Amino acid sequence: MKLLTKTTLYFVTASLLVFFVGGIGLYKIMQNLVEHEVDADLYSRIHYLFDNIQQLDSLENVAFIATEPIDIERVSKPSPTTFRLRDTILYNRNIKAYMPYRQLSTTVKSGKNFYRIRIYKSLITSNYLIEKIALIITFMLILFLILAYVLNRHIFGKVWADFFDTLHIMQEFRLDNPRKESFHPSEIIEFNQLNEELTRMTDKIIQDYEAVKEFTGNLSHEVQTPLSVIKNKTELLFQESLNKKQYMLAGSIYSATNRLSGIIRSLGLIARIDKNQFINKTAIDVKTLILAHTENFESLMSSRNIGLETHFDGEPRVVMDKDLADILISNLIKNAVRHNIENGFIRVVLSQNELVIENSGDDPQVPTGELFEQFSRASDKGFMGIGLAIVKKIVEHYNMHIRYEYHEGIHKIKIRF
Amino acid sequence: MKLLIVEDDREIQESILAYLAPEGYLCEQTFDFGSASDKIQSFDYDCLLIDINLPDGSGLDLIKQARRLKKSSGIIVITARDAINDRVKALEFGADDYLVKPFNLAELNARIKSLIRRMQFQGSNSIILGDLQVFPDSFQVTIKGQPVELTKKEFELLLFFVSNAGRVIAKESLAGQLWGDDSDFSYSFDFVYAQIKNLRKKLREKGATDYIKTIYGVGYKFEKD
Numbered sequence: 001m002k003l004l005t006k007t008t009l010y011f012v013t014a015s016l017l018v019f020f021v022g023g024i025g026l027y028k029i030m031q032n033l034v035e036h037e038v039d040a041d042l043y044s045r046i047h048y049l050f051d052n053i054q055q056l057d058s059l060e061n062v063a064f065i066a067t068e069p070i071d072i073e074r075v076s077k078p079s080p081t082t083f084r085l086r087d088t089i090l091y092n093r094n095i096k097a098y099m100p101y102r103q104l105s106t107t108v109k110s111g112k113n114f115y116r117i118r119i120y121k122s123l124i125t126s127n128y129l130i131e132k133i134a135l136i137i138t139f140m141l142i143l144f145l146i147l148a149y150v151l152n153r154h155i156f157g158k159v160w161a162d163f164f165d166t167l168h169i170m171q172e173f174r175l176d177n178p179r180k181e182s183f184h185p186s187e188i189i190e191f192n193q194l195n196e197e198l199t200r201m202t203d204k205i206i207q208d209y210e211a212v213k214e215f216t217g218n219l220s221h222e223v224q225t226p227l228s229v230i231k232n233k234t235e236l237l238f239q240e241s242l243n244k245k246q247y248m249l250a251g252s253i254y255s256a257t258n259r260l261s262g263i264i265r266s267l268g269l270i271a272r273i274d275k276n277q278f279i280n281k282t283a284i285d286v287k288t289l290i291l292a293h294t295e296n297f298e299s300l301m302s303s304r305n306i307g308l309e310t311h312f313d314g315e316p317r318v319v320m321d322k323d324l325a326d327i328l329i330s331n332l333i334k335n336a337v338r339h340n341i342e343n344g345f346i347r348v349v350l351s352q353n354e355l356v357i358e359n360s361g362d363d364p365q366v367p368t369g370e371l372f373e374q375f376s377r378a379s380d381k382g383f384m385g386i387g388l389a390i391v392k393k394i395v396e397h398y399n400m401h402i403r404y405e406y407h408e409g410i411h412k413i414k415i416r417f
Numbered sequence: 418m419k420l421l422i423v424e425d426d427r428e429i430q431e432s433i434l435a436y437l438a439p440e441g442y443l444c445e446q447t448f449d450f451g452s453a454s455d456k457i458q459s460f461d462y463d464c465l466l467i468d469i470n471l472p473d474g475s476g477l478d479l480i481k482q483a484r485r486l487k488k489s490s491g492i493i494v495i496t497a498r499d500a501i502n503d504r505v506k507a508l509e510f511g512a513d514d515y516l517v518k519p520f521n522l523a524e525l526n527a528r529i530k531s532l533i534r535r536m537q538f539q540g541s542n543s544i545i546l547g548d549l550q551v552f553p554d555s556f557q558v559t560i561k562g563q564p565v566e567l568t569k570k571e572f573e574l575l576l577f578f579v580s581n582a583g584r585v586i587a588k589e590s591l592a593g594q595l596w597g598d599d600s601d602f603s604y605s606f607d608f609v610y611a612q613i614k615n616l617r618k619k620l621r622e623k624g625a626t627d628y629i630k631t632i633y634g635v636g637y638k639f640e641k642d
Contacts (some may be wrong), residue, residue, distance in 0.1 A: 221497065225426055228519035232432035236521045238585035238635055239436075248634035251587065258589045261519055296596060299570045303608045323501055 003163075004156055011152050012145070019141045022366050034126040039085060042104040042121050046083070049117065053110055071118040075107065082106065088127055090120060099124055132389075162186035166195055178206050205363075213274050220268025229260045266386040269327070273393045278321035286417075287315050287350060289325060293333045294348070306360075307345040314352035320398050320416050328394045331387045332357050332413060339411065355415045364406055418533065419461070419640050423453040423476065424468040424495065433466070436522040437529070439583065454523035457483050461490070464529060464535070467512075468495045477506055484511040486510030491532040495520070502516045510556045527580035546641070548625055551579050560623040570606045572594055576610075578629065588636040613637060619634045 003011075045068075069090060082107045089098040100123040107116050165184050172181070183195035234254045242250060272278065294308055301308055318325070336346045336359035344360035391413075395402045401416040424430045430446055437444060445462075447453040449637045450473040457465070462478045465483060469476035480492055493514045494507040504515050513535075514528050534542050534553065542550045550559045556572050568574065574639060577594045578586070591609050617629050630638045 224497070224519050225429070229426070229428040229432070231519050232429060232436070232522050234586065235590075236432055236435050238587065238632070244633060247585075247632055251632075252633035254587050254635070255589060299568065299612075300605055302610050303611055 002139050003160060004153060006042060008149065008152055014146060016144055019145065021135060023134075023141060027130070028138055030133055033392070034130055035214075038084045038121050038123065038126055042102060042119060043083070044087070045119055046104055046106060046117070050108065062152060068122070069101070069120045070130065071239050072115050075114050075116050077114070082140050087123070100127065136373055141380045159188070162188060163194070165222075166191065166198065172405075173202065175205065175209055178202070183328050204408060217268050217271040217275060220264045220271065224261065227257055227264070230257045231261070238413075257345065263275065264384065266339045269390060270386075270393050273324070273390075273397050276337055278397070281319050281323050282322045283317040283319050283323075284325040285315065286329070287312050288327075288353065289329045290348060290350060291328050291332070296330075296348075297333055298338050301340075301346065305343045306337065306340050309345065309347040313349075314350060316350070316352050316417060318398075320394075324394050324397070328391055331391050335387055335391075336411075337415075353417050355417070356412065358410055359410045360409055361411050364411070395398075420464045420466060421447065421453070421456055421462045421490075422466045423447050423450075423459075423479065424466070425449060425471050426468075429623075431523065436526060438529075439640060440526070450476075450479070453479055454482060454596045457488065458486065458602045461488065463490060464532060465490045465492045466495065466525075467492060469507065470497060477503065477510060480507060480510040480512050483485045491536050493525075493528055512552070513522055521587070521593070523577070523584065523586045523590045524594065526584075529596075530580045546579055546582055546598050547628075549620070549628070551559065551576060551580070557594065561622050565619055565623050567616070567619060570612055571619070574612055574616060576638070579642060582639045582640040585632050585638045588634050591636060595604070 086103050086105075088101050088103045090101050091097075092099045101120040102123055103118055103120050105116060105118040106112055109115075161182060164188075169181050172179075183199065186192050186195070231254065234250055234257065238247070238251045238254075278297060290310070294310065298308070332355075333346075336357055339361040340346065340359050341361060345358075346360075347356075347358040349356040349358075392402060395415055403414045404410045405414075418441070420437070421435055422430060423443055424433065424446075425448050427448065432447065435446055436444065437602075445456065445460075447456055450471045453467070453471070454474075466480070467476040467479050476494060480494065480520075483492060491514075492512040492549075493516060494504075494512045495516050495518055496503045496507065497518055507515055508509075513532055516525060516528060523560060533534065534544075542553065544553070548561045552558070552577055556567075556569070558567055558572065558575060573595060574591060577591065588606050588609055591613075592605050595609065596605070613629060617627060620629075621627060626640075628640050630640055632638050
């Protein structure tokens, strides 16, 4: 959930709750006030009636001076003079419907007789009033809520704007190509602190990354000389009259040294691509390059009965470093040969802006994305996935796109120039 | 045959010397630019083996110097893998061949022999080994005068074997010879094995001695006699 959505949601929920409780409270208070008013009116009328009863000879006539409905009946036994209030409904002949009324009943003595008097006051108008007021309140609340929502979003958006700026800059950040884009100073202390921390961290990361690159570069260079020595000495050892066991041992040393030398060389290559040391640009004829490399592997392919299909629908010329182009194509073909199966196939399709290499092979057994990572082992043929890592590096270096797919025994690498 | 080896690393220098010893060359060693320059100035060599990266100068200048003095020596340079520009320049300045570090000694030996052959016979040359005759420039092989049909890879292997006759060659070096790289071709050893099997068969069919001996755990050895 987005920051703004989340805060707005909290705000709206809280406001709704407050307004709901407040609205009901307000309604109750209003109702109470109106009721109190009605009751007060009824009392004042009954007292007015009492005053008049003294001057009238017959209580029956009292009904005529009342503007509101009134009931008077004679009761045989006097009940204690109390006032009783209650809500009731009466039939209104004018509108032919039952209407709500407030009733005040009491007993009064006139002459020798006792009478029970019930007076009423219509609640129609007061109810109407309450309804109207409630409606206005609700309307006001909704209006306020909308306003608050808009303001909230606006203000939050404004307050967090610097944060979003920072976030955007961080999203654009690329370690292998760090453009020093500084954060905008903010009025908010915390955001400035965040920016400071981020600057400190990214600086440190870039620095470390550069150091690692430098280190791998130097390492691959420095290590080659001692490796050369081991290699050459082992070769000399081969020439001595060794016994079987000694040959096996020397052979293992030689193989391992060769592998190590290859790995370090590849790391060095990656480091040099990172350090942007391939600056020569030549328009590379991809078709010729592919033909040269497939020819080099032809005998190896036929020895495993791997069929080669090539389709050239274009003769693209890609501007890049000659050596990198060579490494790129050779690694791709080598990879397709190496991870193939007996009686398999390799299909190379080259068009004006795309190169697709498909080959039969076993399930890679690693997530397809990881295949391009350094040292992910695709299959156990002594292969360090560094060949494809180099391919990816070169492709990214020239802002080309690469995609790998595996589907039912077919590996497919697609490069868009 | 007089060789000058210019290489600052003593261990590598010693290895080269030890490997080349059976060939019977007269090898001289120098470890720095200054003495190498003096030697090139004063003596004539058939072959110069020059490391480009020297502590007190660039091997490239030695090539220039040798060519300026109109020395007829063949020149093989040793360069670091990264230094592609050095390689191009070395060839421009008149080097005949180059090797990339780390190289294997079998390859170095083959390169030196090939260079010397080219210089001595200027094209029309062959290597005779027992009843086997190899013509490096026309890609032909005869056994007791009878031509043998070999594929390109088989021929490359045979030439490499013949150049390193009598030596044990690692299968990695053979694979590297076939694909121009020697690090990660472990998956192609089966192929190398198959090629050698075919080569052996073809040579035997023509009545040649079985020259190629398998050295278990390492590779192969091409017997001299």
